[in-house]
Amino acid sequence: MANLSGGARNSTARKGQWIVLSGLILALGLLVVVLLLNQALSAGYRVSQAEMQFPSYELNELYEETVRVAKLVRTKGDFGAFNDSMAEYAENVSKIYAAHGFVVNVSMVKKDEKSASICILLSNEKVNFTLGVYAERSIPLE
Amino acid sequence: MHTIEALMTALLIISVVTFAARSVPTTSTQLSETMAVQLKLYAEDFLNILDMEREDHTSWLYHQVNGTVNGSFNGADEIMGQWLKTNLSNKGVFCKVEILRLNATTLTFERVPNGTNDTFGEPPANAVSVWKLVTVLDGVVPEVYEVRLTAWQI
Numbered sequence: 001m002a003n004l005s006g007g008a009r010n011s012t013a014r015k016g017q018w019i020v021l022s023g024l025i026l027a028l029g030l031l032v033v034v035l036l037l038n039q040a041l042s043a044g045y046r047v048s049q050a051e052m053q054f055p056s057y058e059l060n061e062l063y064e065e066t067v068r069v070a071k072l073v074r075t076k077g078d079f080g081a082f083n084d085s086m087a088e089y090a091e092n093v094s095k096i097y098a099a100h101g102f103v104v105n106v107s108m109v110k111k112d113e114k115s116a117s118i119c120i121l122l123s124n125e126k127v128n129f130t131l132g133v134y135a136e137r138s139i140p141l142e
Numbered sequence: 143m144h145t146i147e148a149l150m151t152a153l154l155i156i157s158v159v160t161f162a163a164r165s166v167p168t169t170s171t172q173l174s175e176t177m178a179v180q181l182k183l184y185a186e187d188f189l190n191i192l193d194m195e196r197e198d199h200t201s202w203l204y205h206q207v208n209g210t211v212n213g214s215f216n217g218a219d220e221i222m223g224q225w226l227k228t229n230l231s232n233k234g235v236f237c238k239v240e241i242l243r244l245n246a247t248t249l250t251f252e253r254v255p256n257g258t259n260d261t262f263g264e265p266p267a268n269a270v271s272v273w274k275l276v277t278v279l280d281g282v283v284p285e286v287y288e289v290r291l292t293a294w295q296i
Contacts, residue, residue: 016147023151027158034162045172048179057186057272065275069284071199078282085282092286096244096275099251 055127058102062093062122063131067139070108070116074141082110097122115140177295178270184230185237185272185293192224193274207276207287210241210256217241218259221289233295236262238269240290251288269294 066089073085090106097104105121118139119132131137193203206217218239225237241257244250273290 012144016144019144019147020150023154026151027154030155030158030162034158034165038165041172044176048176051179051182052175061275065277068195068199069277069279072277072279073282073284075199076279077284081282085279085284089277089284089286092244092246092284093275095246095249096286096288099244099249100273 053126055102055122055124058097058100059122059127059129062097062104062106063120065093066106066108066118066120070118070139071141079110079113082116083108086116111138114142174268178268181235181270181293181295182272184235185270185291188225188228188230189272189274189289189291192221193276201276203274203289204276204278207241207289208278211243211254211278211285211287212280216256216259218257221291222259222261231262235293235295236265237294238262238265238292240292242288242290243285244288251290254287265292265294 069089070082070086073079073082077085086106086108090108093106094104101124103121103123105119107119108116110116115138117132118137120130121133122129189203192206193201195201203221206220209215210217218241221239222237225231225239230237239259241254242251243254245252269292271290271292273288275286276289277284277286279285
């Protein structure tokens with residue numbers, strides 16, 4: 001009788017352990033799923049943050065617009081006053097960038113009839129970009 | 143019979159569910175920032191396409207700005223017309239177009255006459271602004287204008 005009742009107690013204890021174990025497995029499964037989901041979302045978030053934090057659009061815009069204006073001055077404006085026109089543009093553009101929180105310095109000097117040397121500096125609290133400062137950079141004006 | 147074990151299991155599952163629920167607010171904040179980036183990219187791509195360089199180094203956007211500041215037509219309306227040709231407003235993405243010039247003394251932007259289109263009303267606080275420079279050559283003096291597109295999604 002004693003053995004029998006002991007066996008019944010063991011069986012009851014084992015059933016209880018199964019309940020705890022299944023709960024643990026369920027909880028761990030849920031934890032892993034949530035962690036994976038968060039990691040996937042976090043990856044997308046970090047990529048989008050990089051897009052917002054690094055001013056690649058502003059940098060590209062400054063370079064593209066400067067080169068385009070130089071070509072416009074050559075084709076539509078007075079090429080004799082190229083340096084003066086570009087100095088005027090540089091002053092305007094640095095003020096616009098200042099209003100957006102950037103320190104910008106642009107200079108472009110005519111080299112010959114078909115090319116000019118360009119020098120760009122753009123900086124804010126995160127980026128310090130220079131082009132044509134340490135080594136001369138020429139652009140074609142055609 | 144197994145009350146304590148069941149209680150332990152319930153407690154375990156509840157604590158994990160609480161952990162999962164607490165991570166949701168962070169996720170929704172991240173999602174709204176990701177949406178802002180998406181809007182920024184839409185607006186940047188839209189302006190870049192309008193400002194594609196032609197053989198004479200001008201662009202469609204250049205002529206809209208030139209026509210607005212030196213001519214008599216409303217460039218902002220034309221830009222909005224192009225926006226309406228995309229399927230973005232069908233997706234609930236709306237915008238406001240402004241053509242601005244910088245006041246050099248106060249360092250503030252001023253709207254040029256006929257340079258605003260707010261068909262969809264004023265943008266909400268979570269709207270995203272993107273700008274593009276357009277330099278109009280008037281003789282030897284280049285005048286720099288800013289075309290600003292403020293986009294938001296409902």
